[in-house]
Amino acid sequence: MNDTQICNLALAEVGDSYSITDINETSNQAAVCRLFFGPTRDALLRMHPWNFARTLAALSALSTEPVFGWGYQYQLPADFIRLVEFNGLDAWQTEDDFQIANGPSGGLVLLTDEDAASVVYLKRVTDANLFDPLFVEALTLRLAMRICTKLTKDDGIKDRLTREAKEAMARARQTDANESRPRRVGMWEDSDLAMGRFGE
Structure with a gap:
């Protein structure tokens, strides 16, 4: 194909x-x-979050800190399409705050206060044989x-x-x-965020 x-x-x-x-x-x-x-x-x-487009990456922090608001910025890969997981949790439920924005040298960066950034992301797949x-x-x-x-x-x-x-x-x-069952790092209802919002 x-x-x-x-x-x-x-x-x-x-x-x-x-x-x-x-x-x-x-x-x-x-x-x-x-x-x-x-x-x-x-x-x-x-x-x-197509399985065939998922890619894992450990991001490296840029040498320059964000201008304001965040402690670290990490360059996202050039083929980045969408963030799926951040530091072991689904991006939509992670307790680590982050933001994706245009970087100082072009491309997209991930802004966060975390001193490490491991991500699962969707890559731009251009080889139709992989679809x-x-x-x-x-x-x-x-x-x-x-x-x-x-x-x-x-x-x-x-x-x-x-x-x-x-x-x-x-x-x-x-x-x-x-065909995909993400590894459960911790149940949402037992997380610190959920307990802080809804727990006693």
Whole structure:
């Protein structure tokens, strides 16, 4: 599977009879696919913590401290798409405060008061051979939905693709989630944060 094949699947969903031989060719269909492919792929990657896109990293603190508000700043990898875990806990429930912002030398940084930063993050996967098959289905339909307005004025086709893209995404997310069971570092209800908010 490659980008060109995914584009051809999307073109077929739109009803376009033309098949491209390369996403970088000069045809109108290839130009439309190039316009939407990267942004659609990256948006889909951010929507769910896909197993195939998870990557572990121990971040190194930058030599310069944040201008204010935080004790440390850590450069995030160039292929960073979304934070999943920070210092062993899901990012949404961690007790370690943090913020992601633009860095002083470009790229994104993680700001925190913690003197260590181990993360699980979603990377920008550009090799389509690594995509989960259900991700390919969801990407194909979402791409078709995006290119539809450029290649056809048929609102019926766009409505169908919008519905099918939503259904495909739901299937892909459910299946992917069933194949991942994060390690339990500590139960949420027993954490200091939960006890401080709700405990006696």
